[in-house]
Every structure is written in C-alpha cells, then in structure tokens.
Amino acid sequence: MPAPPTKTRFAPSPTGNLHLGNLRTALFSALHTWSVGGRFLLRIEDTDAERSRSAFTEALQDDLRWLGLDWQEGPGADGGHGPYLQSERGSIYEGFYTRLLDEGHAYPCFCTQEQLAAQRAAQRASGRPPRYAGTCAHLGHAEAEARVRAGEAHTLRFRVPEGRTLDFEDLVRGRQAFASDDIGDFVIRRADGTPAFFFCNAVDDALMEVTHVWRGEDHISNTPRQLLIMRALGLREPSYGHLALIVGADGAPLSKRHGALGLGELRRRGYLPAALNNYLARLGHSYADDGLLDMVGLAAGFDTARLGRAAARFDMDQLNHWQRLAVAAADDAVFLEWAGAAVAPVPPASRDVFLAAIRDNVLFPDDVALWAEALFAASPPRSAEAETAMRAAPASLFEAGLEALDQHPQDFRAWAKAVGAATGLKGRDLFMPLRAALTGQVHGPEMTRVFPLMDEAGVRERLLSAARFATE
Numbered sequence: 253m254p255a256p257p258t259k260t261r262f263a264p265s266p267t268g269n270l271h272l273g274n275l276r277t278a279l280f281s282a283l284h285t286w287s288v289g290g291r292f293l294l295r296i297e298d299t300d301a302e303r304s305r306s307a308f309t310e311a312l313q314d315d316l317r318w319l320g321l322d323w324q325e326g327p328g329a330d331g332g333h334g335p336y337l338q339s340e341r342g343s344i345y346e347g348f349y350t351r352l353l354d355e356g357h358a359y360p361c362f363c364t365q366e367q368l369a370a371q372r373a374a375q376r377a378s379g380r381p382p383r384y385a386g387t388c389a390h391l392g393h394a395e396a397e398a399r400v401r402a403g404e405a406h407t408l409r410f411r412v413p414e415g416r417t418l419d420f421e422d423l424v425r426g427r428q429a430f431a432s433d434d435i436g437d438f439v440i441r442r443a444d445g446t447p448a449f450f451f452c453n454a455v456d457d458a459l460m461e462v463t464h465v466w467r468g469e470d471h472i473s474n475t476p477r478q479l480l481i482m483r484a485l486g487l488r489e490p491s492y493g494h495l496a497l498i499v500g501a502d503g504a505p506l507s508k509r510h511g512a513l514g515l516g517e518l519r520r521r522g523y524l525p526a527a528l529n530n531y532l533a534r535l536g537h538s539y540a541d542d543g544l545l546d547m548v549g550l551a552a553g554f555d556t557a558r559l560g561r562a563a564a565r566f567d568m569d570q571l572n573h574w575q576r577l578a579v580a581a582a583d584d585a586v587f588l589e590w591a592g593a594a595v596a597p598v599p600p601a602s603r604d605v606f607l608a609a610i611r612d613n614v615l616f617p618d619d620v621a622l623w624a625e626a627l628f629a630a631s632p633p634r635s636a637e638a639e640t641a642m643r644a645a646p647a648s649l650f651e652a653g654l655e656a657l658d659q660h661p662q663d664f665r666a667w668a669k670a671v672g673a674a675t676g677l678k679g680r681d682l683f684m685p686l687r688a689a690l691t692g693q694v695h696g697p698e699m700t701r702v703f704p705l706m707d708e709a710g711v712r713e714r715l716l717s718a719a720r721f722a723t724e
C-alpha cells in the first residue's frame with residue numbers, strides 16, 4: 253500500500269488564549285507538513301464544556317491566521333472528515349463506544365469519586381502507584397446491563413490487556429516502551445457522557461487521516477493508551493513526535509492555566525508575525541540559515557532531524573532580535589500600517605522620509621511614537637542623558653546654532669559646520685549637544701535625514717530652550 257499523503261494537525265483546547273508553547277507546536281506541525289507538500293489540519297478539542305469558550309475558539313483561529321498558519325482542513329475548510337469541533341462529533345463517538353463495549357474492550361464503571369479516592373489512598377499507603385483497581389472490570393454482563401438500565405451513574409473504562417509491552421518509535425525521542433500492567437483501565441467516556449481526551453483525540457486523529465502527530469512532551473504517557481484504543485478499533489495509527497516543552501523564566505512550562513503570556517498581548521505590543529515565526533521555529537529546532545525567513549523559507553529549511561530534545565527557555569532578547577530583523581524587512585505599506593497612530597504628530601508630507609529615517613531605531617510602534625514626538629512635538633520629552641549633554645555644553649553653542657539657522661535652515665551638515673566654526677567645538681562635543689537639543693535624545697536616527705523634516709520655527713524653539721537650560 254502506498255504511504256498516505258502527509259497530514260499533520262494542531263488540536264488545541266479552547267480554554268484560554270494561545271501562548272508561545274502552543275504556537276510552537278502548531279508551527280512545527282505546519283512547517284513539517286508543508287516541507288513535504290502535505291496538509292495541515294486544525295481540530296478544536298472543546299469537550300470540556302466547563303472550561304471551553306467559543307470566544308477562545310474564535311480567538312485561536314484569528315491568532316493562527318495572523319501568524320500565517322492557515323489550515324488546509326478544519327473549521328471553514330471542509331476536507332471531508334468533519335465536523336472539526338469535537339463537541340459536534342458525539343454521534344461518531346457513540347458508534348465507537350458501542351463497538352468497544354460489544355467486543356469487550358470497554359465496560360461501564362459505577363465506582364463513585366469517593367470509592368476511587370479511597371482506592372488511590374490505599375495504594376499509595378502500600379507504596380504502589382495509584383491506578384484503577386479493576387473493581388467493575390469483572391461485573392457480570394447482566395448485572396452491568398441492569399444497573400445501566402436503572403440509570404445508575406457510570407463512566408466507560410477501556411480494558412487494558414495484561415502483560416503487554418506497548419512501544420512506538422517517537423520522531424524526536426526514539427523508541428519508547430510502556431508496560432501495559434502500569435496502565436490502569438482508564439476512562440474513555442465521562443459520567444456526563446462527554447468523551448475523555450485519550451479517546452476522542454486518538455479516534456479523531458485516525459478518522460481524520462492524520463499521519464504525524466506533533467505535540468508537547470506532556471502527552472508522551474498518553475500515547476500508549478491511545479495506541480491501545482486505535483488497535484482495539486483497528487484504526488490506522490499515526491507517527492508521534494513529542495516536542496520538548498517551552499519553559500518560562502521560572503523554569504515551569506508555559507501553560508494556559510498558569511496565565512502564560514498570550515499571543516494577543518504580544519500582538520498588541522507590536523510584534524510582527526515574521527518575528528514570532530522566526531523565533532519559534534528556532535526554539536528547539538536549528539536552521540542552517542540564520543537570517544529572517546518567510547514561511548516558505550521556514551518550511552523549506554525545516555528538518556525533523558534538527559529537532560532538539562532539551563526544554564527550551566523563552567527568551568525575550570532573542571525574540572526582540574527577530575523583531576528587529578522583521579521590522580527592518582517589512583515593506584513600506586506593512587510598516588506604515590504597523591506604525592499606525594504613532595505617526596500622528598508627523599506632517600503627512602514628511603511621513604515616508606520620517607519612517608525611512610527611523611526604521612533602524614524602532615522595535616515597536618511605541619518607539620515610532622517616541623521619535624514622532626522627539627522631532628515634531630512642541631516640547632519633546634528629554635532623556636536624562638540628553639540633559640547631561642546639554643548642561644556640559646556652553647550656552648554659546650546653542651546661540652551659534654540659532655544664528656547659523658538663517659543661512660542653513662535645511663542642510664544639517666552645513667549648519668553644524670557653521671556652528672563648529674563659530675564655537676571651535678567639533679566631533680562629539682559639537683554633535684552630541686546639538687542632537688540632544690534638537691531631539692531630546694543622545695542617540696537615534698541620522699540627523700542629516702531628519703533635520704530637513706523639522707519645521708524651522710520648531711528647531712528655533714528647541715535651540716532657545718536648550719540655551720536657557722544650559723545657563724540655568
């Protein structure tokens with residue numbers, strides 16, 4: 253039989269906003285399948301009615317699209333294996349429960365929460381790992397039927413075969429083996445009738461013809477249970493790759509439950525999709541090319557042999573490195589839209605030149621706002637360093653600047669040269685206080701580019717104010 257076409261999936265639960273750990277898993281899934289011309293599938297695992305919110309389902313799709321992680325199959329992109337929200341697949345699951353029950357792979361369990369807790373406590377007390385004791389596994393068929401018919405609350409448990417080794421070849425971590433005797437009979441349908449993760453996740457991967465499951469290492473011990481379900485049902489098993497988790501500064505894995513920094517917050521701060529994708533694609537995976545790549549380039553260079561096994565720590569400085577490259581590479585229209593309202597103080601006719609001049613000096617729209625104010629506001633904010641530089645200069649420097657303006661209102665080089673000639677100052681002693689007076693900062697865009705944009709009256713006002721400040 254020919255190998256089925258590659259299909260990977262991302263299967264988040266809509267219980268919070270996506271964080272960078274979730275998104276790295278989504279990105280690797282997409283890059284792997286695209287690198288071999290396959291399809292990327294999105295499935296929403298919304299079986300936990302209490303924690304799932306449709307607002308999160310909408311938000312996560314919006315986040316994925318914004319990053320460029322468009323799915324070829326999933327909500328809004330029917331590939332013939334829907335529905336793609338697990339909450340809408342109840343009737344499909346029912347058929348499989350019936351088969352598992354009929355073939356003896358599953359049984360109803362009537363144990364109450366209190367009984368189960370007591371069992372676990374007893375096991376722990378005698379030094380055994382807690383697992384289901386098998387109380388209901390041996391109930392007679394007739395008795396179980398009667399109790400179900402009488403409406404007694406029950407879950408469905410999968411009957412784990414004894415004395416087997418369950419092994420699989422993990423795409424990242426190599427061969428993994430688990431003893432079936434370490435796995436207690438586990439719940440596949442909760443008492444409220446909703447499917448348990450192990451069950452619907454495994455059944456859906458098979459039914460949706462997923463070939464490669466990329467997911468966080470937190471799922472590795474679920475895999476033998478899922479293999480058991482698929483084998484019992486004669487479903488085709490995907491290959492599994494368990495990725496090392498991304499941890500925060502405190503060393504704990506990023507998690508929705510623990511309020512990890514969400515993508516929404518990063519978007520609001522002005523991070524660009526290219527920055528996030530390039531950063532995440534290199535977190536636990538290495539590229540031969542260390543330049544900024546677009547999605548096609550990221551997919552082309554993606555190689556599962558280059559996946560690392562060590563946990564990767566989220567590093568804001570690294571992310572900002574990619575942000576710098578992404579801002580530098582953004583085309584003008586994207587850059588202008590990104591800068592948004594921050595350019596408001598800049599006269600429309602000067603905006604293109606302004607943006608070109610400051611591009612190397614900004615990481616976020618807030619930085620654009622800073623330079624817009626620095627160059628165009630009536631009284632720009634002054635940094636402490638700028639004040640120091642202005643105080644160190646003689647007031648005559650700013651007076652000479654005012655005088656030279658009549659002759660050189662547009663040409664920074666000629667103007668500064670005239671000021672230098674009048675005061676005898678040169679180099680840093682000349683340029684630093686002039687920059688500080690004109691922009692309120694001691695670093696920033698090339699003055700030759702921004703000086704001609706500034707309005708002459710504004711420049712005059714800044715020099716007067718600097719002269720006053722220097723003599724205070």
Ligand SMILES: Nc1ncnc2c1ncn2[C@@H]1O[C@H](COP(=O)(O)OP(=O)(O)OP(=O)(O)O)[C@@H](O)[C@H]1O
Pocket residue numbers: 263264265266267272273274275276277466467468469470471496497498499505506507508509510
């Ligand atoms: N810190 C992390 N690093 C890498 N991948 C992660 C991390 N946390 C979750 N994932 C992966 O993201 C995918 C989606 O997981 P899920 O929607 O359950 O998110 P979660 O953050 O684990 O949520 P919760 O905190 O509610 O458990 C899974 O493949 C999961 O393994």
Ligand SMILES: [Zn+2]
Pocket residue numbers: 360361362363386387388389
């Ligand atoms: Zn039981």
